[in-house]
Amino acid sequence: MNDLEVRRLPGLTPYAEAWDLQRDLARRRKRDEVSDTFILCEHPPVYTVGRAAKDGSNLGAGEEYLRSLGAEVFWSDRGGDATFHGPGQIVGYPIIRLKDRDTHGYLRRLEDLLIGVLAEYGLQGWHHPEYTGVWVGEKKIAAIGVKFSSGWIASHGFALNVNTDLSWFDRITPCGIKEFGVTSLARELDRDVPLSEVEERVVPHFLDRFG
Template sequence: MELEEYIAPLDVRRLPGLVPYAEAWEVQKELVRLRKKGLAPDTFLLLEHPPVYTVGRAAKDAANLGAGEEYLRALGAEVFWSDRGGDATFHGPGQIVGYPILRLKVLDTHGYLRDLEEVLIRVLGDYGLGAGRHPDYTGVWVAGSKIAAIGVKFSSGRITSHGFALNVTTDLSWFDRITPCGIEEFGVTSLARELGREVPLAEVEERIVTRFREVFG
């Protein structure tokens, strides 16, 4: 019997405060390394980042970073070129970021993305929002605006990393400085904007964990 069979099925970790992107990236890398060896369970990290713009592997250049990296840093945000999928996006306070480090039973990249979307669609449904998918773009949408971005990485051993970012009470003006996910024709929104009220992040996190367990078993 392999070691990983003795490991608890899912370890949910809520990292406190605003976690710098570089720090969270290193945590993910270490968890991926341990998961490959069967020395760590499937882990679901939930956290917030301080203001940071990240660019994924789909970006061919810095065109979607608006006025450029120096300008964005002058605004008080960091800029990172990441090994996740997708293009440019923003992370910041009021946004719940989820990083699942999972060993998939089958490497179904399309199915995994749809499952992440399903988790968030169900969470938003808990708040009475009719969220859904876009036929051309990954992510979760409400009334033509993107409310959650998704960008992931698959490592050897069918291990996932990176994940999703759900705008809850996010200051959406940060997105105005870039072309989010390289999509020019649609805007972004947040749970607070759609509901017209503030929503406690801890409450949304609890719903995310519940729905995550439902979808991923």
């Protein structure tokens, strides 16, 4: 199967539900039962911790405190460290087979597609030579954390801050990086930006690089 399906999940999708969907699609993609799939969704408040975290030190005051704020906490099988997902953020989960088996190049293409989206809003995004993700100025606007499973199947993906309440990031050390803050499209443009509008710009950039 070589076609690519774009699947938008309605409303706020619980992280566990999206994670289960990814695992199911990754297993089926390995067996060529489904085509490559690009999931777009928005989560209720949730902190996730990736495989790069050696402990919970980047979760600030700890899991119990974060849950008391109304957020879930998950230790995920993706790459990267601690980050936040929540309303006002576009999360993209490509479940695709890497035909070229170039994992490094895959991460750069994810960054490039987000930099392309930011350019449509007059923002100059860039990727840091030491860290995965996308920055505007000295602040990170998009986090990337992926998993590569047998059969060269990629899962997990990126989170782009659009109208995200950035105060959620104050409770953790995002991606384990202390020297950079976080930002959003809304903050950089000084206005709210409809998520549906940004999604419509994300999809063609994704298809240009992966379709």
